Amino acid sequence: MEDKEISQAVISRLPRYFRYLGELRDEGVERISSQELSELMHVTASQIRQDFNNFGGFGQQGYGYNVDYLYHEIAKILGLNQTHSFIIVGAGNLGRALGNYLNFERRGFLFKGIFDENPDLVGTSVRGVCVKPMEELEQFIHENDIEIAVLTIPKTGAIAVADRLVNNGIRAIWNFAHVDLSLPEGIQVENVHLSDSLMKLSYNITKFSKEKNQG
Amino acid sequence: MEDKEISQAVISRLPRYFRYLGELRDEGVERISSQELSELMHVTASQIRQDFNNFGGFGQQGYGYNVDYLYHEIAKILGLNQTHSFIIVGAGNLGRALGNYLNFERRGFLFKGIFDENPDLVGTSVRGVCVKPMEELEQFIHENDIEIAVLTIPKTGAIAVADRLVNNGIRAIWNFAHVDLSLPEGIQVENVHLSDSLMKLSYNITKFSKEKNQG
Numbered sequence: 001m002e003d004k005e006i007s008q009a010v011i012s013r014l015p016r017y018f019r020y021l022g023e024l025r026d027e028g029v030e031r032i033s034s035q036e037l038s039e040l041m042h043v044t045a046s047q048i049r050q051d052f053n054n055f056g057g058f059g060q061q062g063y064g065y066n067v068d069y070l071y072h073e074i075a076k077i078l079g080l081n082q083t084h085s086f087i088i089v090g091a092g093n094l095g096r097a098l099g100n101y102l103n104f105e106r107r108g109f110l111f112k113g114i115f116d117e118n119p120d121l122v123g124t125s126v127r128g129v130c131v132k133p134m135e136e137l138e139q140f141i142h143e144n145d146i147e148i149a150v151l152t153i154p155k156t157g158a159i160a161v162a163d164r165l166v167n168n169g170i171r172a173i174w175n176f177a178h179v180d181l182s183l184p185e186g187i188q189v190e191n192v193h194l195s196d197s198l199m200k201l202s203y204n205i206t207k208f209s210k211e212k213n214q215g
Numbered sequence: 216m217e218d219k220e221i222s223q224a225v226i227s228r229l230p231r232y233f234r235y236l237g238e239l240r241d242e243g244v245e246r247i248s249s250q251e252l253s254e255l256m257h258v259t260a261s262q263i264r265q266d267f268n269n270f271g272g273f274g275q276q277g278y279g280y281n282v283d284y285l286y287h288e289i290a291k292i293l294g295l296n297q298t299h300s301f302i303i304v305g306a307g308n309l310g311r312a313l314g315n316y317l318n319f320e321r322r323g324f325l326f327k328g329i330f331d332e333n334p335d336l337v338g339t340s341v342r343g344v345c346v347k348p349m350e351e352l353e354q355f356i357h358e359n360d361i362e363i364a365v366l367t368i369p370k371t372g373a374i375a376v377a378d379r380l381v382n383n384g385i386r387a388i389w390n391f392a393h394v395d396l397s398l399p400e401g402i403q404v405e406n407v408h409l410s411d412s413l414m415k416l417s418y419n420i421t422k423f424s425k426e427k428n429q430g
Contacts, residue, residue, distance in 0.1 A: 011418050015411035019393065042397070078414045079421030093312035100308040103393070103410060109417075147420065172420050174413060178234065178318070182257070186427075188419040190412050195318060196230035197405050198389060199293045202324075203226050204403040205362065205387050206294030212401075 006054045013051055014078055016041070021071040033064035083108040085145060086174075089161055090152035091116035091124070091131045094176060098150055099126040112144050117157075141168045148172045155179035221269045228266055229289055231256070236286040248279035298323040300360060301389075304376055305367035306331035306339070306346045309391060313365055314341040327359050332372075349376075356383045363387045370394035 020041055024032060034052075038045035052058050055077060058070050075081055086104075088095045091114050098104075099114055114126050117134045124131050132140065140146070149165045151158055151173055158177035165173060172188035175181055181189055235256055239247060249267075253260035267273050270292060273285050290296055301319075303310045306329050313319075314326055329341050332349045339346050347355065355361070364385045366373055373392035380388065387403040390396055396404055 008415075011415055012411075014418065015408070015414040016395075018414065019408075019411070042395075077418065077421075079417040080414065082421070084417060084420070093315040097308035097312035098409075101409070104413060107410065107414070107417075109413060148416065171423075172416050174416055180231075180257075186423055188416055188423065190416040190419075192407070192409065192412055193230070193234075194313075194316070194407065195322065196227075196234075197407055198319060198324060199230040199233065199295065199322070200223075200226055201363065201387050201389055201403055201405040202294040202299060202322075203229065203292065204405075205299070206292075206297070208386075208401055208403065 010051050010054055013043075014074055017048075017051070018071070018074045018078060018080075021067055021074065024067050025071050029067050031064045032067055036064065080108055083110055084147050085110045085112045086148035086150055087113040087115065087137075087140065087144075087146050088126075088150040088152060089115050089134075089137070089165070090150075090176075091118070091121045091126065092152060095150070095152035096126050098152065098176075099129065109148070112146060113140050115140075137164065138168045141165070141170060146170060148174060150174045150176070152176045225266050225269055228258075229293055232263075232266070233286065233289045233293060233295075236282055236289065239282050240286050244282050246279045247282055251279065295323055298325055299362050300325045300327045301363035301365055302328040302330065302352075302355065302359075302361050303341075303365040303367060304330050304349075304352070304380070305365075305391075306333070306336045306341065307367060310365070310367035311341050313367065313391075314344065324363070327361060328355050330355075352379065353383045356380070356385060361385060363389060365389045365391070367391045 020037070034045040034048045037048055055073070058065055058073055086109055088099050088111070095114060099111055105111065111127065111129060114129055114131050115134055115137050116122060116131050119133070121131050122133045147170070149170045149172070151162060153161060155178045158175070158179050159181060162173055162175070162181045162183060166183055166187050172190070173181060173183070175189055175191045176194070178193055178195060180191070183189055235252070249260040249263045252263055270288070273280055273288055301324055303314050303326070310329060310331075314329055320326065326342065326344060329344055329346050330349055330352050331337060331346050334348070336346050337348045362385070364380045364387070366377060366388055368376060370393045373390070373394050374396060377388055377390075377396045377398060381398055381402050387405075388396060388398070390404055390406045391409070393408055393410060395406070398404060
């Protein structure tokens with residue numbers, strides 16, 4: 001496959017294709033046309049073909065795509081044919097919820113450790129993994145070859161902790177702290193700002209009520 | 216203010232402006248130019264001016280914007296000058312974590328109820344709110360004038376529950392279930408597909424390693 005630059009917009013759509021193809025596969029569907037996939041996913045067939053052409057088109061011929069092939073190709077592109085070890089920094093409610101989420105394991109994301117600075121939380125367990133003190137962070141990352149850190153701490157400490165993680169070899173941060181991280185090139189960051197998402201919802205409710213009241 | 220159609224891309228950026236302005240305000244900054252805001256937020260000044268022009272421009276004159284005024288105007292646009300009552304459907308780890316998150320309250324989102332079909336969870340408490348059985352859902356929505364439902368249940372039941380919510384007057388769904396909801400016009404949906412976000416991270420790690428190996 002050519003390694004041309006693919007836009008983050010296309011990348012953002014890949015997990016959704018992967019999800020639909022997984023469901024089709026579970027239902028025993030063997031082939032699907034871009035038109036059928038388009039109707040199922042409520043996107044245009046042309047969008048689908050354009051997206052797939054970024055990866056060589058996945059050989060649609062005769063009657064559509066081979067579902068199983070397409071599913072595995074997209075999995076490979078997403079790096080899901082490998083395992084990725086992760087730790088969680090912040091053993092509060094959200095950190096514990098993410099640690100308990102088994103679906104990540106199914107996709108090859110392995111929950112290896114969880115850390116917190118609160119001594120009351122240290123020693124408690126999340127899905128069999130014992131919460132460790134922050135002092136053990138560096139050594140743990142090195143000894144366990146950790147690739148991804150999930151950051152679920154308040155924004156005040158987040159930037160300093162992110163720097164510590166990166167200095168010790170973490171390659172990607174899944175950031176739930178409500179602050180933007182500015183990290184060296186090559187370090188991947190994916191932000192999940194939950195409040196931002198809720199505010200967007202609030203905007204759309206407010207706007208819709210106004211429009212309704214105006215007739 | 217004119218009620219022209221504003222793109223969801225612009226809307227998506229508003230919470231981030233709101234966050235930065237809130238921080239500037241907390242630091243006692245009174246005025247800021249689009250250039251300074253641009254450097255702080257790592258977006259172009261032209262982008263900022265274009266975004267703000269959708270809402271009449273917020274009267275930048277002389278030396279930049281009035282931080283406090285801008286903060287409150289954006290809050291109003293986002294509907295944060297009103298309160299919104301919400302319930303959580305699904306009292307598993309994620310549902311409980313969201314119920315415990317106090318910051319939502321600060322923004323006017325009031326946590327009123329939480330529901331689960333699991334009898335072992337019914338009767339337990341999340342931040343003083345008692346988990347109720349699903350049978351009480353309809354009545355509770357009506358009696359408490361609930362606007363928003365947070366959906367934190369597995370995807371298998373999500374579509375049926377979303378329909379129940381909408382039929383009983385819920386106007387917006389914050390959807391964490393790993394499925395796309397197709398709901399009547401006028402019902403707002405904001406999806407947080409956590410696995411999708413993690414897969415995007417995985418893609419970027421994988422791609423970066425390949426590029427590095429290729430030199």
